[in-house]
Amino acid sequence: MTRRLALCFRRRDEGGQALAAVAALVGILILVPTGAQLLAVGQLPISQQAVFGQEALQAAHAGLSDYIDHLETLTDYVQYCSSGAFSCGTHTRDATTPNPAFATSANDTHWGYLSGTSTTLNVAYQYLVNTSPFVSAPAGPVQFVVDVTGRAGTSVRYVYQTLQATLLYLPGTSPTYAPTQVAPTSCAAGQQQIPEPEGATYAYVTAYGAAGGGTSSSAPGGGGNGAIETAFIPLSPASVPYLTASPGFAGASGTFKLLNIFGAGGTGGCGGTGGGNGGGSGASAFSQLGAGGGGATVLCQGTSAQCSSPPGLCASAASTGCIAVAAGGGGGTGGAFGGTGGYWNNDGTWTKNGQDGSNVLGLGSAAGGTYGGSSSTSGASGGGSFIGLLNGLGGGGGGGYPTGGGGGAAGGILNFVAGTGGGGGLGKSSAMTQPTGCSAAATNPATSYPNASDNGVLTISFYSGPACSGSPLGNVTSLVQVTELSPLSLGY
Numbered sequence: 001m002t003r004r005l006a007l008c009f010r011r012r013d014e015g016g017q018a019l020a021a022v023a024a025l026v027g028i029l030i031l032v033p034t035g036a037q038l039l040a041v042g043q044l045p046i047s048q049q050a051v052f053g054q055e056a057l058q059a060a061h062a063g064l065s066d067y068i069d070h071l072e073t074l075t076d077y078v079q080y081c082s083s084g085a086f087s088c089g090t091h092t093r094d095a096t097t098p099n100p101a102f103a104t105s106a107n108d109t110h111w112g113y114l115s116g117t118s119t120t121l122n123v124a125y126q127y128l129v130n131t132s133p134f135v136s137a138p139a140g141p142v143q144f145v146v147d148v149t150g151r152a153g154t155s156v157r158y159v160y161q162t163l164q165a166t167l168l169y170l171p172g173t174s175p176t177y178a179p180t181q182v183a184p185t186s187c188a189a190g191q192q193q194i195p196e197p198e199g200a201t202y203a204y205v206t207a208y209g210a211a212g213g214g215t216s217s218s219a220p221g222g223g224g225n226g227a228i229e230t231a232f233i234p235l236s237p238a239s240v241p242y243l244t245a246s247p248g249f250a251g252a253s254g255t256f257k258l259l260n261i262f263g264a265g266g267t268g269g270c271g272g273t274g275g276g277n278g279g280g281s282g283a284s285a286f287s288q289l290g291a292g293g294g295g296a297t298v299l300c301q302g303t304s305a306q307c308s309s310p311p312g313l314c315a316s317a318a319s320t321g322c323i324a325v326a327a328g329g330g331g332g333t334g335g336a337f338g339g340t341g342g343y344w345n346n347d348g349t350w351t352k353n354g355q356d357g358s359n360v361l362g363l364g365s366a367a368g369g370t371y372g373g374s375s376s377t378s379g380a381s382g383g384g385s386f387i388g389l390l391n392g393l394g395g396g397g398g399g400g401y402p403t404g405g406g407g408g409a410a411g412g413i414l415n416f417v418a419g420t421g422g423g424g425g426l427g428k429s430s431a432m433t434q435p436t437g438c439s440a441a442a443t444n445p446a447t448s449y450p451n452a453s454d455n456g457v458l459t460i461s462f463y464s465g466p467a468c469s470g471s472p473l474g475n476v477t478s479l480v481q482v483t484e485l486s487p488l489s490l491g492y
Contacts, residue, residue, distance in 0.1 A: 049159055051152075052152040052153050052158075052159035053152070053159045053161060055123045055150070055152035055159075056123070056150040056151050056152040056158075056159050056160055056161035057150060057161040057484070058123075058150065059114055059123050059124060059125040059150025059151065059152065059161075060125055060148045060149060060150030060161050060162060060163045061148075061150075061163065062114060062125060062150070063101060063112065063125030063126065063127050063148040063149070063150060063163075064127070064146070064148045064163055064165055064482070066101060066112065066125070066127075067101075067102075067127050067129070067146055067148065068167070070094070070097070070099060071167075071169065074097070077094070078131055078142070078144075078169055079091055079131070080092070080093055080094040080102065080129060080131070081093070081129055081130065081131045081132060082102070082103055082104055082105065082127075082128040082129050082130065083104060084103075084104035084105030084108070085103075085104070085105045085106060085128050085130070086128075086130045086131075086132040087132045088131070088132050089132075091131070092104070093110070093129075099112075100112050101124075101125055101126050101127060102126075102127065102129070103126040103127060103128050105128070106128060106147075106149070107126075107149070108126075110126055111124040111125065111126045111151075112124060112125055112126065118155065119155065120154070121153070121154050122151075122152070122153075122154070123150070123151070123152045124150070124151055124152075125148060125149065125150045125151070126148075126149055127146050127147065127148040127149070128146065128147040128148075128149075129144070129146050130144055130145045130146070130147075131144050142168075142169050143166060143167065143168050143169075144166075144167060144169070145164060145165070145166055145167075146164075146165045146167060147162055147163070147164050147165075148162065148163045148165060149161070149162045149163075150162075150163075161484070161485075162484075162485040163482055163483070163484055163485070164482070164483045164485060165481070165482045165483075166481040166482075168195065191244060191245070191246045191304055192244070192245045193242050193243075193244050193303060193304045194242065194243045194244070194245055194460070195237075195241060195242055196235050196236075196237040196240065196241055196242060196243060196462075197237065197462050197473050198237055199237075199464045199473065200235045200237060200462040200463065200464055200473055201234070201235055201463065201464050201465060201466075201467065201470060202232055202233060202234050202235055202435060202438075202462075202463055202467050202468070202470070203232070203233050203235055203243075203460050203461060203462050203463065204230075204231075204232055204460070204461045204463070205229075205230065205231055205232075205233060205299055205324070205325045205458065205459070205460050206228065206229075206230050206457075206458070206459045207228070207229045207230075207297045207298075207299060207325050207326070207327035207429075207456070207457075207458050208226055208227075208228055208247075208297055208327055208446050208449060208450070208456050208457040208458075209226025209227050209228075209229075209248055209294060209295070209296050209297050209327035209328045209329040209330065209398060209399075209400070209426075209427060209429065209446070209456055210226050210247070210248035210249055210250045210251070210269045210271060210275070210294035210295045210296075210297065210329045210330065210398075210454060210455050210456040211223055211224065211225045211226055211250045211251070211294045211329070211330045211446075211449070211454035212224045212226075212250070212251040212269075212275060212291055212292065212293045212294045212329065212330040212331045212332035212333065212395060212396065212398055212423075212424055213250065213251035213252045213253040213254060213269075213291030213292045213293075213294075213332045213333065213395070213396075214253050214254075214291055214333050220249065220250035220251060220252050220253065220269065220453070220454065220455075221250035221251070221294075221453055221454025221455070222250075222253060222291075222333075222454065223251060223253075223291050223293075223294070223330055223331065223332045223333040223395065223423070223424075224294070224330035224331040224332070224333070224354065224395075224398070224423060224424065224426065225330045225445060225446040225447070225449075225454070226248065226294050226296070226297070226327055226328055226329045226330040226398060226426070226427075226446050226456060227327050227328045227330075227426060227427075227429045227443050227444065227445060227446060228327060228443070228444045228445070228446045229325055229326065229327040229328075229429040229430070229431055229441065229442070229443050230441065230442050230444075231324070231325045231431035231432070231434065231441035231442075232434055232435055232438040232439075232441075232467065232468055233299075233301070233314075233318075233324040233325065233431075233432060233435075234316070234317055234318045234435050234467065235318055235462075236317075236318035239318065239320075240301050240302065240318045240319065240320050242301075242302060242303045242304075243299060243300065243301060243302075243324075243460070244299070244300045244301075244302060244303060244304045244306075244307040245298075245299055245458045245460075246271055246272040246297065246298045246299075246300070246307070247271060247272075247295075247297045247455060247456035247457060247458055248269055248270070248271025248272060248273075248275070248294055248295030248296050248297045248298075248327075248329050248399060248455065248456035249269035249270050249271055249294070249295045249455055249456070250269050250294050250295075250453060250454040250455050251267070251268050251269045251275045251291055251292030251293045251294045251295075251329070251330075251332045251396060251398075252267040252268075252269070252291065252292045253291050253292075253333075254289040254290045254291040254292075254332070254333065254335050254393070254395070267292045268292035268293045268294075268295070268332070268378070268379055268381075268396045268399070269292060269293065269294045269295035269329060269399070269455075270295050271294075271295025271296050271297055271298065271329065271399060271456055272295065272296045272297055272298020272299075272300075272323075272326060272399070272401070273295065273296040273298065273326070273329075273377035273378055273399035273400060273401055273404060273427065274295050274296075274378045274379070274399045274404075275292050275293025275294045275295050275296075275329045275332070275378070275379040275396055275397065275398050275399045275404070275405075275424075275427070277290075277292050277293075277381045277382070277396045289335050289393050290332055290333070290334055290335045290382035290383070290384075290393040290394045290395040290396060290407075290408065290410075290421050290424075291332030291333045291334075291335075291382075291395045291396065291424075292332045292395075292396045293329055293330065293331050293332045293379035293395070293396035293397045293398040293399065293404070293405060293407075293424045293427070294329030294330045294331075294332075294398045294399070294427075294454070294456070295329045295398075295399045295456065296326055296327060296328050296329045296377070296398065296399035296400050296401060296404075296427050296429075296456070297326070297327045297329075297456030297457065297458060298323055298325070298326045298327075298401065299323070299324050299325045299326075299458060299460070300321070300322065300323050300324065301314055301318060301319060301320060301321070301322055301323075301324050302320045302321040302322070306320055306321035307321060311323060313401070313402075313430055313432055314432035314433075315432065315433065316432065316433040316434075316435065322432075323401060323430065323432070324431070324432050325430075325431045325432070325441075326400065326401035326428075326429055326430045326431070327429050327443075327456065328372070328398050328399065328400035328401070328404075328405070328426050328427030328428050328429045329379065329398030329399045329400065329404075329405075329426070329427045329456070330398045330424075330426055330446075331354040331368075331369055331379070331395055331396070331397050331398050331405050331408070331423050331424030331425050331426055332382060332395030332396040332397075332398075332408075332423065332424045333395050333423055334354070334355075334357045334366060334368070334382065334393070334394050334395045334408045334411070334421030334422045334423045334424075335382075335393040335394070335395070335410075335411070335421035352371030352372075352425065352426040353368050353369065353370050353371050353425050353426070354368030354369040354370075354395060354397070354405070354406070354408045354422055354423030354424045354425045354426075355368045355422065355423045356368045356422050357394075357408065357409070357411040357421045357422045357423075366383070366394060366408060366409040366410055366411040366421050366422040367408070367409045367422050368408050368409075368422035368423045368424075368425065369382070369394070369395070369396075369397045369405050369406030369407045369408045369409075369422060369423065369424040369425035370405070370406040370425045371405060371406075371425045371426050371428065372400055372402075372403040372404070372405060372406075372425065372426070372427065372428035373397065373403070373404075373405060373406025373425050374397055374400075374403050374404035374405060374406055374407075374425075374427075375403070376403065376404060377399060377400060377401050377402065377403065377404055377427075378399055378404045379396050379397030379398045379399050379400070379404035379405045379406075379407065379424060379425075379427055380396070380397045380404065380405065380406045380407035380424070380425075381394075381396050381397075381407045382394030382395045382396045382397075382407040382408045382409075382410070382421060382422075382424055383407060383408060383409040383410035383421065383422070384410055393410045393411070393421045394407050394408030394409050394410050394411075394421040394422050394423075394424070395407065395408045395421060395422065395423045395424040396408075396424045397424035397425045397426075397427065398424060398425070398426050398427035399427045400426070400427020400428035400429060401427070401428060401429070401430045402428060402430060403427070403428050404427040404428070405424050405425030405426050405427045405428075406424065406425040407424050407425075408421050408422030408423045408424050408425075409421065409422045410422075429443045435467035435468065436467060437466065437467050437468045437469065438467055438468035439468070
């Protein structure tokens with residue numbers, strides 16, 4: 001009896017296990033499709049997301065073209081900035097044109113629609129503009145970043161695609177290229193590579209050579225002014241896509257030494273071709289050292305690498321790695337307030353040669369450096385002495401092309417006593433052969449400088465059409481780099 005009851009309980013237990021297994025299987029069959037359906041809610045089908053992604057990318061490219069079009073056709077459009085995303089000072093988004101795609105901050109309400117509306121299926125774009133590095137319309141080329149976002153979908157679910165574009169903007173109204181005031185050894189800081197605008201056939205260039213150093217100021221400049229060279233140059237953006245501007249730096253002032261061992265004169269300014277150093281002495285007492293010459297300002301056809309060393313002068317046509325325009329730097333002032341450098345503009349004496357140092361008690365004078373008297377493009381150093389006593393040392397000559405200015409001589413009898421130094425000579429200026437129909441290139445003294453210092457300056461205006469009878473180009477924008485960021489799918 002006991003055995004029969006045990007068998008009965010075993011069969012009931014096995015039946016319960018089978019029932020539990022069936023119940024679990026039914027549950028799985030119910031939950032799997034339900035879970036799949038829940039997972040699909042809030043996600044686009046893969047094919048539809050791919051379509052929206054492509055449309056969003058196309059919208060981003062359209063937005064980039066739209067911004068560049070605004071930048072090139074409207075005056076000072078570069079001043080507008082997305083103030084909610086960047087430190088724009090008093091500048092804000094463009095609300096005056098108005099431009100609906102110019103956003104204040106990312107994913108705000110400002111969108112330009114290619115199709116649809118904000119409440120329907122749509123394709124749209126917006127851009128964030130970071131012109132925070134400058135707060136006013138720039139005078140020269142400026143580089144900045146624009147983030148352009150395209151989106152496609154509906155307000156329930158959008159797919160976004162963003163392009164980050166680095167733009168180089170070149171104003172069409174006589175842009176000015178000048179170096180930042182830095183130490184004379186930082187020559188590379190002043191060199192700028194400029195893209196030749198598409199459609200440009202020639203340019204009108206005004207180049208100012210930098211001034212030589214003075215004697216009493218710690219700031220560079222104050223000596224002989226450089227030359228102004230004006231010229232027309234032919235362009236061919238397809239074959240020679242870049243110009244390289246190398247504005248000259250002003251020469252350093254000479255310093256007074258009560259008692260000095262191994263005193264060096266003022267350093268010559270660097271640039272397209274460097275100025276000569278002012279004269280110094282091995283040992284000196286009560287001596288004024290000579291000032292350095294100003295660097296030449298040079299415009300070269302080609303990239304900065306192709307223009308890294310002074311090449312030859314260009315022929316009449318656009319070519320690579322050659323000098324189109326060069327404006328000579330001014331000579332440095334001679335020591336002990338001696339002869340001023342070539343093309344000095346404060347005493348009414350316009351001379352390319354450095355002035356002679358005046359004699360003292362009839363004991364002789366020091367000769368000024370000669371115009372283009374150096375054996376190289378760099379200006380010659382001013383005269384120095386092994387021992388300087390109560391005398392002034394010569395100023396350095398300005399840089400130039402094809403030759404720099406000569407250095408002034410040290411003053412005094414045998415460079416020893418009672419005399420002021422001679423000023424350095426002006427560096428020579430040159431320009432390539434002018435295109436047919438254009439006026440001749442000209443060299444004139446610089447009476448003043450467009451910038452706040454005595455550094456060299458280049459102004460370049462681009463034109464299209466026949467040489468010297470065409471029309472000025474408007475603002476020009478070049479794409480430096482475009483990066484496609486990862487796509488994003490979001491819902492609201």
